[in-house]
């Protein structure tokens with residue numbers, strides 16, 4: 065019997081919601097597939113009770129990163145650790161950092177790495193992984209006849225739980241990634257203040273309908289009142305009205321919030337490709353023919369400069 | 383300097399996705415194919431670097447001869463020659479193995495491609511190739527400046543942006559605003575006709591067998607609220623626990 069490795073994401077020691085769900089999925093998967101235990105890898109220190117509500121975890125391994133994670137040499141110590149642990153399968157929720165580590169593991173261990181997995185099943189001679197493709201417009205189920213694989217989950221993954229036994233006391237370990245002289249960090253520009261777009265539960269998007277960057281105050285005020293992140297269409301970031309990391313769509317960030325409020329955006333198919341995953345969509349546009357209305361749950365035909373201030377007032381009066 | 387740009391060929395972003403009769407593949411009938419938009423950014427920046435440094439610029443594609451017209455377009459934009467590995471692209475691992483196999487003794491200084499293809503959105507081919515070739519790797523790269531033997535890059539990270547420096551050889555996954563998409567000139571189109579597209583046999587190494595595809599239809603309510611009554615939206619959103 066072999067083990068499962070799960071890479072988790074956390075901020076200030078708090079395991080992210082999607083990583084918690086992944087640990088739940090992993091415990092159930094373990095039981096259903098007769099695997100032995102779970103090694104959890106993360107990038108922050110964790111208190112011993114972080115894993116109280118999850119079963120079958122053998123150890124938490126805190127990976128420290130002294131520099132950048134950008135070549136074989138840097139990741140090699142992790143590979144050594146993993147080789148000793150008899151790990152068959154690796155799960156993580158898609159992130160840039162773990163993508164780069166996972167690609168290294170896939171390449172070094174010659175195992176498949178399947179991205180954007182939303183569902184996982186064991187079949188007689190292998191595994192079936194269903195992945196989201198075309199930015200969520202379709203899914204593809206793919207079969208691999210290899211016992212060992214890496215699954216990079218899309219945040220929207222689903223699974224069936226199996227009831228779990230009690231918790232085990234888990235041990236902790238630390239491993240440090242290597243450094244090299246070739247890659248140097250010059251400066252970090254963390255996203256400050258605002259809520260990061262990919263994680264936001266509510267997103268307010270604004271398009272060319274706002275005419276001028278000086279008109280974004282109402283968008284920001286509304287977003288602030290709602291605890292929402294702000295997004296924009298591609299032309300808006302191309303014109304440098306808004307920063308590029310706010311651009312959503314086919315060629316930008318893909319979002320899947322519970323609520324997306326699109327204001328002054330026409331709803332081009334390339335824009336929709338990045339927001340289709342939203343649970344509910346509100347569209348505010350002064351053109352009743354705007355294509356976005358066909359993809360909206362709630363639509364208001366109106367001028368954003370009239371409607372948004374009124375929505376904000378109403379929110380504030382509650 | 384020798385630069386390789388890897389391009390994916392994908393359905394035009396306005397395509398309506400339908401399935402073929404086997405229900406395992408996207409129906410390609412009636413669909414216009416384009417060079418992956420992110421790959422196009424990578425190619426555009428590579429062309430600028432070529433113009434600046436007289437580098438040799440090679441374009442690589444894993445796919446069938448159906449893609450030759452699009453490869454020709456890359457040549458018209460300014461690539462010197464092209465290589466096509468003659469097999470359908472099936473999964474990231476396979477595509478990466480084909481690229482590694484081709485590039486391993488070609489001593490490219492810089493390999494560029496889009497951060498992801500817009501069909502499968504996996505975004506890991508560049509990372510797989512980087513590890514296979516032991517190159518430095520960064521993605522998504524939003525700015526790239528050449529500084530002697532060093533690259534100064536602006537990259538997106540999970541928590542924001544970073545400016546980093548790296549050395550060649552390196553492989554980069556690119557996204558806007560690394561460069562503006564380019565349009566081929568008449569002269570480019572003429573000279574592209576005589577440029578070489580070398581066809582290479584594949585090594586075949588796919589893991590995944592595609593067994594079923596589904597088109598996802600999200601049903602939207604399409605309820606209209608009159609502008610005079612806009613405030614009622616807030617009550618609706620509250621009652622649905624959306625805010």
Ligand SMILES: Cc1cc2nc3c(=O)[nH]c(=O)nc-3n(C[C@H](O)[C@H](O)[C@H](O)COP(=O)(O)OP(=O)(O)OC[C@H]3O[C@@H](n4cnc5c(N)ncnc54)[C@H](O)[C@@H]3O)c2cc1C
Nearest residue numbers: 271272273297298313314315328329330334335350351368
């Ligand atoms: C390969 C490719 C990739 C692309 N990728 C993306 C992408 O990732 N993301 C993206 O967004 N786009 C992308 N695009 C561009 C896309 O096709 C559209 O051009 C773009 O989304 C339009 O942006 P917009 O809706 O802000 O502007 P417009 O299409 O100009 O729409 C502005 C809207 O605002 C409305 N409006 C104007 N004034 C007001 C007012 N006072 N009150 C209310 N409404 C008002 C108008 O009725 C109109 O519907 C891509 C295009 C290509 C070719």
